[in-house]
Amino acid sequence: MAEPKEAATGTLSELTSYEKWIQGEGIPIHTGFFVEDLRTLALEPWERKGGLGAFINLEGTGQTNDAYVCEIPPGGSLKPQRHLFEELIFVLSGRGATTVWQEGGKKLTFEWQAGSLFSPPLNAWHQHFNGQGDQPARYVAVTTAPTMINLLHNLDFIFNNPFQFRDRFSGEDDYFSGHGVSFPGRVWDTNFVADVTNFKLSTWEARGAGGSNVMFELANNTMAAHISEFPVGTYKKAHRHGPGAHVFIIGGKGYSLLWPEGQEMTRIDWRVGSLFVPPERWFHQHFNAGADPARYLALRWGSRKYRRGEEIARGRDVNTAGKSEISVKLGGDQIEYDDEDPRILQMFNEACAKVGVEVKMVRFFQKK
Numbered sequence: 001m002a003e004p005k006e007a008a009t010g011t012l013s014e015l016t017s018y019e020k021w022i023q024g025e026g027i028p029i030h031t032g033f034f035v036e037d038l039r040t041l042a043l044e045p046w047e048r049k050g051g052l053g054a055f056i057n058l059e060g061t062g063q064t065n066d067a068y069v070c071e072i073p074p075g076g077s078l079k080p081q082r083h084l085f086e087e088l089i090f091v092l093s094g095r096g097a098t099t100v101w102q103e104g105g106k107k108l109t110f111e112w113q114a115g116s117l118f119s120p121p122l123n124a125w126h127q128h129f130n131g132q133g134d135q136p137a138r139y140v141a142v143t144t145a146p147t148m149i150n151l152l153h154n155l156d157f158i159f160n161n162p163f164q165f166r167d168r169f170s171g172e173d174d175y176f177s178g179h180g181v182s183f184p185g186r187v188w189d190t191n192f193v194a195d196v197t198n199f200k201l202s203t204w205e206a207r208g209a210g211g212s213n214v215m216f217e218l219a220n221n222t223m224a225a226h227i228s229e230f231p232v233g234t235y236k237k238a239h240r241h242g243p244g245a246h247v248f249i250i251g252g253k254g255y256s257l258l259w260p261e262g263q264e265m266t267r268i269d270w271r272v273g274s275l276f277v278p279p280e281r282w283f284h285q286h287f288n289a290g291a292d293p294a295r296y297l298a299l300r301w302g303s304r305k306y307r308r309g310e311e312i313a314r315g316r317d318v319n320t321a322g323k324s325e326i327s328v329k330l331g332g333d334q335i336e337y338d339d340e341d342p343r344i345l346q347m348f349n350e351a352c353a354k355v356g357v358e359v360k361m362v363r364f365f366q367k368k
């Protein structure tokens with residue numbers, strides 16, 4: 001029998017290919033469950049981008065996706081980029097413009113501001129410009145880099161690949177105009193949202209307590225997004241799903257509880273600028289403990305146009321009108337108000353009393 005052939009490249013390693021890549025980029029890597037304020041997160045010069053940056057690898061991503069923050073200096077621009085991973089961009093501060101093109105094709109330029117959401121189409125060239133000379137512009141992105149780099153482990157293929165995904169983007173003039181198509185289930189298919197903080201939402205009764213929501217399909221991606229809002233004095237029902245749902249707080253003040261079934265809860269107190277990712281299959285529940293409606297943007301897996309099949313393996317993916325809206329008593333992944341741990345309402349009563357907010361939850365319980 002022949003001797004096993006020596007591997008052509010590489011050696012045995014404790015690190016994933018993605019981890020090796022981010023460690024070589026020379027910028028901070030933030031880990032854990034939570035980032036308190038992305039707007040003030042420490043950044044360092046990032047040669048690849050030509051601006052400042054930091055990676056965010058939160059526990060709950062399961063290294064299926066990641067996030068990074070990038071800042072464009074006043075009056076400056078970043079270097080043109082293309083890459084073989086999806087990227088959803090949410091602008092945290094400032095205003096500016098982005099130019100997008102396929103190699104050899106027409107260049108499209110559109111403007112954005114704090115609150116804008118868009119996605120450079122997969123492997124299309126894109127370049128970001130700061131529109132203000134006196135202050136930086138900062139954005140956060142969620143990407144599929146960990147999955148792509150770990151599977152392919154060839155950075156030249158990821159960052160220097162001439163293939164054009166014309167099924168996703170072929171230079172259409174109105175691609176980033178903000179127009180879109182609506183689908184049943186509160187789904188809006190678009191490539192640009194001017195401001196997620198005041199985008200009009202629709203009622204979503206299944207998740208409880210007078211909440212409202214919209215789902216986004218962006219740039220023919222496999223990742224997707226949604227915005228949810230819930231009123232003063234209320235909280236949502238607990239639910240669970242797969243990894244990688246990055247939750248950005250864009251309005252209000254409150255907290256979330258995260259827990260693996262049957263185990264202790266972790267509490268995260270959030271405000272505008274905070275980010276957290278509920279770990280895979282952990283229950284999580286969001287509480288408005290402030291004087292204004294609480295609103296968040298989630299950037300995550302779970303496109304309904306291009307499914308990954310995750311729902312087959314472990315119940316429906318996040319927010320796809322499947323098991324995460326059905327009671328755990330019926331085999332689903334949501335805990336109805338009447339079935340929750342009584343300490344949850346007690347904690348909420350205390351949190352609201354502290355800030356002088358009236359609790360409006362009684363009407364949502366069947367048992368009084």
Ligand SMILES: [Fe+2]
Pocket residue numbers: 239240241245278284318
């Ligand atoms: Fe969730």
